[in-house]
Each structure stands twice: as structure tokens, then as C-alpha cells.
Amino acid sequence: xxxxxxxxxxxxxxxxxxxxxxxxxxxxxxxxxxxxxxxxxxxxxxxxxxxxxxxxxxxxxxxxxxxxxxxxxxxxxxxxxxxxxxxxxxxxxxxxxxxxxxxxxxxxxxxxxxxxxxxxxxxxxxxxxxxxxxxxxxxxxxxxxxxxxxxxxxxxxxxxxxxxxxxxxxxxxxxxxxxxxxxxxxxxxxxxxxxxxxxxxxxxxxxxxxxxxxxxxxxx
Numbered sequence: 123x124x125x126x127x128x129x130x131x132x133x134x135x136x137x138x139x140x141x142x143x144x145x146x147x148x149x150x151x152x153x154x155x156x157x158x159x160x161x162x163x164x165x166x167x168x169x170x171x172x173x174x175x176x177x178x179x180x181x182x183x184x185x186x187x188x189x190x191x192x193x194x195x196x197x198x199x200x201x202x203x204x205x206x207x208x209x210x211x212x213x214x215x216x217x218x219x220x221x222x223x224x225x226x227x228x229x230x231x232x233x234x235x236x237x238x239x240x241x242x243x244x245x246x247x248x249x250x251x252x253x254x255x256x257x258x259x260x261x262x263x264x265x266x267x268x269x270x271x272x273x274x275x276x277x278x279x280x281x282x283x284x285x286x287x288x289x290x291x292x293x294x295x296x297x298x299x300x301x302x303x304x305x306x307x308x309x310x311x312x313x314x315x316x317x318x319x320x321x322x323x324x325x326x327x328x329x330x331x332x333x334x335x336x337x338x339x340x341x342x
Contacts, residue, residue, distance in 0.1 A: 129216055129217065129220075132203070132217065132220060133220060135199060136199065136220060136223070136224055139192070139195060139196055139199065139224075139227075140227060142192055142195075143192060143227065143231050146188055146189070146192060147231070147234070150185050150188075150189075150235075153178070153181050153185065154185075154238060154240075157174055157177075157178045157181070158174075158239060160173075160177075161173055161174065161239065167239070170239050171239060171240060171242065174239060174240055175240075182240055182243060185240075186240075186243045186244060186246075186247045187247070189235060189244055189247050189248075190247040190248075190250060190251055192231075193228075193231075193232065193247065193248055193251040194251040194254050194255060196224065196227075196228050196231075197228075197251055197252065197254075197255035198254075198255050198258060199224065200221070200224055200225065200228070200255075201255050201258065201259045203217050203220065203221050203224070204221070205259070205262070205263075207221065211313060212313045213313075232244075232248060236248075276324045276325040277322055277323070277324045278297075278307070278323050278324060278325065279297065279321075279322075279323045280320065280321070280322050280323075281293055281320070281321045281323075282318065282319060282320035282321055283318035283319060283320055284318070284319040284320070284321065285318075285319070286319065287311055287313075287319050289319070290309075290311045290319045290320070290321040291309075291311070293321055294307075294309040294321060294323055297323055303325075305325045305326075306325070306326045307323060307324070307325060307326060308323075308324060308325075308326035309321060309322060309323050309324070310322045310324070
């Protein structure tokens with residue numbers, strides 16, 4: 123229960139996605155039930171799909187687009203959870219069950235849509251959703267790797283282990299107070315396991331560049 127309170131924004135986000143799923147499925151199957159009532163089950167699948175797209179094309183396109191948005195949201199959420207859990211044992215412990223539940227709900231929802239007579243359209247939408255989520259993951263990953271590379275080049279001190287995250291943060295505050303340089307500082311706290319925290323203190327290049335640019339504008 124404590125983990126849920128601590129990370130309630132993620133649980134609320136998943137809850138909102140689940141509610142969106144339920145509302146979407148209610149409206150979709152209301153339309154779908156009416157549409158398939160007139161479909162001849164003895165006809166080939168191609169004929170059935172052709173019939174549905176002939177008389178219900180607008181409704182199908184709206185349903186597929188809405189499914190695309192929902193699936194993309196869910197995949198981006200899963201990617202975000204996975205990124206946090208990948209190298210952080212504490213986050214892995216906090217979000218493990220949320221991640222499992224999210225995957226289960228996503229698979230159930232997707233399977234339900236894929237098994238309909240217009241499942242081919244949902245399959246195409248899901249492929250695009252996966253492409254969007256994967257592209258986002260790659261872009262964010264490359265950005266973080268670049269940021270870490272810059273940080274490593276400007277690291278001033280690595281300290282630890284600390285028992286709590288607050289101890290590491292206090293260490294940074296103490297270091298900042300005694301810092302003789304003029305460059306802005308920042309820090310990164312990494313959790314090696316559930317009880318050990320390591321602090322990396324580095325020169326914040328982005329903030330330094332921003333201050334430099336602001337200074338140039340003021341001079342002009």
C-alpha cells in the first residue's frame with residue numbers, strides 16, 4: 123500500500139487507461155454487435171470485411187483510430203515503466219506488479235479486438251502503435267546516453283554508498299556550499315540495490331550554456 127501511495131501518479135495513469143479501455147470497448151461492441159448482425163457468417167472472411175467496410179467504413183475508421191491512440195498511450199506507459207525499472211532495482215520492486223498488470227490488460231484488450239471480423243484493421247493500427255512507441259524509446263534512450271556521456275566528462279565527485287536518498291542529497295548540498303567554482307552543479311543519484319545509493323556530482327553544462335546565452339543577450 124505504501125508503494126502505491128508513493129507512486130500514485132503511475133497507478134492513476136494506468137487506472138485512467140483502463141477506464142478508457144472499458145469505455146471504448148462498450149461503445150465499440152455496441153456498434154460491432156449491430157454491424158455483424160447483418161453479416162453472413164457463411165461468406166468468406168474477405169466478403170464479410172468488404173460488407174462491413176462498405177456500410178460501416180466511418181465507424182470502423184473512428185474505432186481503429188481510437189484504438190491506435192489507446193494502444194499507443196499504453197505502450198508509451200509500458201516503455202516508461204520499463205526504462206525506469208531497467209537499471210533501478212528500487213523502481214523494479216515498486217513497479218513490478220503494475221508492469222505485469224499493465225501488460226496483461228494490454229494483451230487482453232488487444233486480443234479481444236484482433237479476434238473481431240475487422241481484426242486486420244486493428245492489427246495495422248497496433249503495428250503503427252508499436253512503431254511509434256519503439257521510435258520514442260530509441261530517441262529517449264539516445265538522448266539519455268548522450269546526457270550521461272556529457273555528465274561523465276564533467277563529473278567532479280562520486281560518493282557513496284548512502285543508506286537513503288536523502289543522505290545522498292544532503293551530501294550534494296554540502297558539496298555545493300563548499301564549491302569554489304563558478305560553474306552550476308547538478309547531481310544524479312543511482313540505486314545499486316534497495317539499500318545503497320551512490321551520488322555523482324557534475325558540472326551542469328546545459329545550465330551553464332543557458333546562463334552564457336542569457337548573458338550574451340543582456341550584453342546585446
